[in-house]
Amino acid sequence: MAKRILVSTRKGLFELGRGRGGWVIKADHFLADNVTLTLHDPRDGTDYAALNHGHFGIKLHRRDKGKKTWTEIASPKYPPKPEGLDDKDGWGKPVNWTTQLIWAMETGGPKQKGVIWCGTMPGGLFRSSDRGDTWELMETLWRHPDRNKWLGGGADIPGIHSICVDPRDADTVRVAVSCGGVWVTTDGGKTWAQSAHGMKFDDGPSSEVESPDGQDPHMMVQCAADPTKLWVQHHAGIFKSVNDGKQWTRVHAKPSAFGFGVVVHPADPDTVWFVPGIKDEKRIPVDGALVVTRTRDGGKTFKSLKKGLPQKNAYDVVFRHALAIDDTGDMLAMGSTTGNVWVSENQGDSWQMVSSTLPQVYAVRFA
């Protein structure tokens, strides 16, 4: 069972541990600074923290196993933009070749010690083979002509927020882009192909609603034990794939299929959790009651889990990286825009509130 939970917030990183009476805040780091995401590397025990200093840019910090102090390391950096290059995004706006957000961090395969993947806004995917000392832009994806179709969804600019390194073969990597669909490489990044076929929006011209390049997956996860199965919380609902992401089908859920986060049980591809909001234009819980929805049958039915969660006047939104599951599949944790953090030790059946006074939560991760 996980011993720590890292909570990234607008005003610092909070580290939770389990006390006798339940989970409590044990430590804080980078107080008053904007911590947007963390990564724990189980291969060597390293923690990574991404900060967005606004004026001063995006920074990465690393803490070695067992150490108390963090060290600033290199951040993913875009190469010089070729002079005269007409590089525009799907909105027709010029692309600024500068890291503007670290939106995804994942470890490489179990045998690729030191390999870290990083997804960014404005859409660059980076790979480090030395624990973040140096970074290399995945030029093959960045220079793919279809990248110019990507566009910002909720943010002004596109970005990579989900990275799934295939447990069967670490050279197979899938990334999800808001908005740009799902991209997959099966040769370690030499070539990339679109893999969002079947996803669709509800509104818009018919040529656009099913175009894979315009899809807005909010979050994508892959089952560790059955990696053929992937789940996406999409802007327009929930989608699942049972064939390596080659084709996606819509899943209907009550009280709503809109949301940001999704986690799948590491040993059971049919058990999946979501945190629904009303709809894209009303991003608050249905009827002011916060629930987590769970399916145990691959999306045929959903149960609303509410024990320990506020059922009145709750306007919490759980962002895409702010719902987490541990390696056992028993523990879940989530944090909200309202600064609430909850932990469940029984697959979401009941929740313990850890804090109701934290800053806005961007990401939650077990470590």
Add this chain to the structure above:
Amino acid sequence: MIKCRMAKVHFTSNLRRHVDSPAVECEGATVREILDEVFKVNTRLETYVLDDQRAVRKHMRILVDGVAVRDLTGLTDAVLSNSEVWVMQALSGG
């Protein structure tokens, strides 16, 4: 004998919170030349002031003798041998 003077570059306390960046004296004819001198010995500082394309970050401001630098990408604004250069930032956000 005429004493050779150099431009002085100052950084704000907000920046010094993240990177050790005391005021330094540098030689150079343009803002780019001056900053290159500073960043040669303080490489981490560059990533706080300039973006990946080596342009001034969106909310950063550079003043030469009280006048805001206009060329934020090329940094070709002139610096005199006795100029006072300030690297500053706006403070915003909730």
